[in-house]
Amino acid sequence: MFTFVQFSSEWKRLHHPSMNVDGDVAFFYEIYVRLHRLVEQEAAAFDEQLILFLLLYTENTVSIGLDGVYEYRYRSVGNVVSSWCESLDMSAEATSQVDRFVSEAVTKAPCSALRGWMTACVLSGDFSRLGEMLTWFPQEDQVMWRIFPDLRFREMMFRRLTGDWQTARQMLWADLAFNWCDKRGDSLAVTIAKQFRYETSFVEAEEKALLMEAAETLDAIHAEQLDTYTVIGRNNENVLTLRHRDGRVFQNVIFPTPVPKDVPSHYLAVQLVTYNNKTYISGSAVWLNEEALPIWNGEANWNDIVKKEQDAAKFTYFTTTFGKRISLYEDLYTVPEDPEEAYYADMGIYFDEPNIFDFLGGRPNGRVIYFGG
Known part of the structure; x- marks a missing residue:
């Protein structure tokens, strides 16, 4: 079992480096100790990482309830607490105790460092902070991993485009953070906005106002999936005007790094996000030569990827708690x-x-x- 100092260090490691976990680390350490003792007594197997996973799920439930939205919406996720207990071969009574631990945490949590960090990122006006927060969830949230389609096809497209896995992964996380939508048609930003509004019923007036403002900001975000653009104007080395392949013009697009005047091409493939009435490059910009430009037809590429993802889901099945066999396609898309x-x-x-x-x-x-x- 971790000491408090050891747990604090591990808890910090499990969160984004910019997030200060000090506000509720003692609260989650108390839950950790209770879970650890129960697992030692009741579980047929023992896994420290599984305890930390359930703590992160509990924190998510306390803070924003994002995992709970997807837990209910997708049968392939199932009941997270029950599945966790089953993986440790715990008894029905022990499972009930774990369920009570999580429920008590929701009602007794003194504050939420995670929700505070998320709200601050949204309201910062800093796109890099917003992007760090939203991409954190598809990268680290194990519940979200289970509701994404087969990501090999997207990743391979980004890999072919960028030429290296690290940049491809960054573009993939940006795509999932801003462009991916769940089966109800909600992006991650929209779902978080809904949860912020829900949480306003349980917080003090000052935080309520911040959550409402953050929800409105998230709802106003507009994202464009990866496609090709032509540079048609330059304000300075970080701000350019782009024309989309379909003719739409995006004024004053902010690039994360300076764009040299002698860049070898006027064509590029990027993802765009409009946040707080400003448009930003999301992920990396990939410059294309004139010969490569026709290959990157965004609409055709995405239609092909979605078809492959859906076809893969049609041949994957899972069994629910009650023994019903369901295709992943039915769960993810209908x-x-x-x-x-x-x-x-x-x-x-x-x-x-x-x-x-x-x-x-x-x-x-x-x-x-x-x-x-």
């Missing part, structure tokens, strides 16, 4: 056609499996029943 079923599916309640309504006398049939969190 929602029930019936509005009532779709409404409750977003709460993790599925009418094609045993659910709470079986104990309440049947389907709600138009009666909206809210299960508060």
Whole structure:
């Protein structure tokens, strides 16, 4: 078991370097100790990293509830706490104790360093800080890893474009942070904005105002997937005007590093993000020669990638807790056609499996029943 000093160091390592975890590290150490003792007593196996994973999930639940959104929305994720306990071969009673630990943490947490960091990044007006925060989740959040499509096809495209894996990975994280949308059509920024608004019901007035402002800022973000552009103007070495392949013009695009006047081409492939009424390069800019330009038809490339991702999902299956075999395609890309079923599916309640309504006398049939969190 970690000492408090050891845990503090490890907890800091597990978070973004710019995030100050001091505000609630003692709170999570207390949960860590309780979990550790329970696992030592009840688990057939032991894994320190699994305990840290559950702590990160608990922190996410306390702070923003992002993992919970996807946990309910996607059956392939399943019940995170139950799956965690099952992986350690814990008894039903021990599983109930773990569930209580997580629930108590949500109600007793004194503050949220994670939520504070996220809010500060959004409101900073600094695109690099916003990007660091949003890309952190697809890089590090293990729940999100399970709801992404097969990323090999995107990664290979970025790899062919950039010529090296490190830059390709940076562009992939930027794509997932700003352009990827879940099965409901929500980007990561939009989902966080919704969760910020939800959290305003449980915080003091000062933080409530900050969360509302951050939510509005996130909702106003507009992203353009990777495509080709032509430089048609230059304000200075960091600010250029670009014309999209389809003819749209983006004025005053801010580049992260200076662009030399003797750059060998006027053509480039980039991802753009508009934040706080300014447009930025997201990830890296890749300069193209005139011969390569026609190859990078963004619409055709993305249509091909999405088709490959969907085809791969159609041949992958998983089994739910109740034994139903489902294709990953159905889980990642479809929602029930019936509005009532779709409404409750977003709460993790599925009418094609045993659910709470079986104990309440049947389907709600138009009666909206809210299960508060």
